[in-house]
């Protein structure tokens with residue numbers, strides 16, 4: 072294993088403890104997969120499904136050979152993340168207008184979002200290097216996840232949280248796990264720039280998605296979908312785009328599976344952004360050479376409220392590798408799709424529902440056929456943003472098409488019968 076620049080391809084050792092190339096671009100983890108036998112590994116991966124207590128019981132570390140083969144097992148910091156449900160429901164399919172839509176509920180992760188898939192690898196790697204002070208900047212879920220793993224590793228975490236457009240629940244979760252939470256005037260983008268510059272001086276190990284080990288862990292989401300479906304992936308994978316780390320990991324994971332012979336066809340990827348924070352979609356739609364940051368991102372989907380996604384070049388690579396597309400959806404579309412996902416019994420936070428809203432739109436536009444198969448990645452848990460739930464269900468609002476308000480009634484048999 073080594074690190075390599077995505078742009079100039081300069082190489083670094085994996086112990087070099089750096090996130091950026093000298094040229095300023097992001098790094099990739101490059102594996103030496105020469106000795107991989109995919110048929111043999113499929114058997115190993117299937118056997119590990121029966122394991123409940125070793126690190127291989129994790130839905131990330133089950134695939135250790137494809138993620139971090141050289142890490143010593145006793146350095147793994149895990150909460151058996153991954154292992155999340157893959158569902159098909161009539162309610163969601165009908166809403167989208169597509170008969171075969173799966174949803175992958177990353178919301179079922181231990182801290183309630185897919186950030187756990189990547190964070191277990193970043194923290195384990197830091198731990199193996201002897202790091203005991205971890206940091207990130209985040210609109211919420213990355214902080215909660217980091218705080219959880221840092222505490223699990225008996226280490227400290229320092230998280231930098233913008234003071235606007237964030238969810239109270241996520242901050243409270245982070246505080247509860249014991250992180251030091253520092254809030255600042257500015258956006259996620261300002262926080263990232265600060266850490267890129269000063270984390271070394273501060274002696275902090277950065278666990279944002281500029282950390283290439285996060286991406287390695289997040290590849291497991293597509294590995295798991297593939298394994299659950301007997302290594303036959305749907306035609307489309309629909310993923311939300313914020314910082315674009317998940318999109319990047321998806322492309323890298325698909326590329327691994329295809330080049331190693333686990334799958335014989337690469338699905339197409341559709342990246343969904345929220346209209347108020349959609350610089351990546353705009354770049355693709357307008358055929359721009361480079362991403363033009365949005366200095367004032369503004370969407371109700373806090374996890375997507377990012378105007379200058381650090382991983383846009385990796386995201387673009389995913390589109391190239393998968394013949395991928397982008398689409399944007401409004402906050403109203405997101406919240407109504409979320410209500411449907413919630414009422415289907417699965418539940419998710421607003422950012423996640425952008426995938427359902429995006430797929431619905433793409434089916435309506437005939438970009439995706441109603442009988443093509445698709446999987447929407449649901450990234451975060453229903454309880455991550457209760458302020459939004461309160462607004463949607465309890466404050467009368469014309470745009471909330473599926474609001475479900477509380478009924479107050481005097482407890483008499485006649486009253487309740489009538490209801």
Ligand SMILES: *Cc1c(COP(=O)(O)O)cnc(C)c1O
Nearest residue numbers: 212313314315316317374450451
């Ligand atoms: C982080 C996050 C996203 C965005 O993922 P990126 O990798 O930043 O593009 C989407 N949904 C949820 C719930 C998240 O926590």
Ligand SMILES: [Zn+2]
Nearest residue numbers: 076079092094
């Ligand atoms: Zn470089």
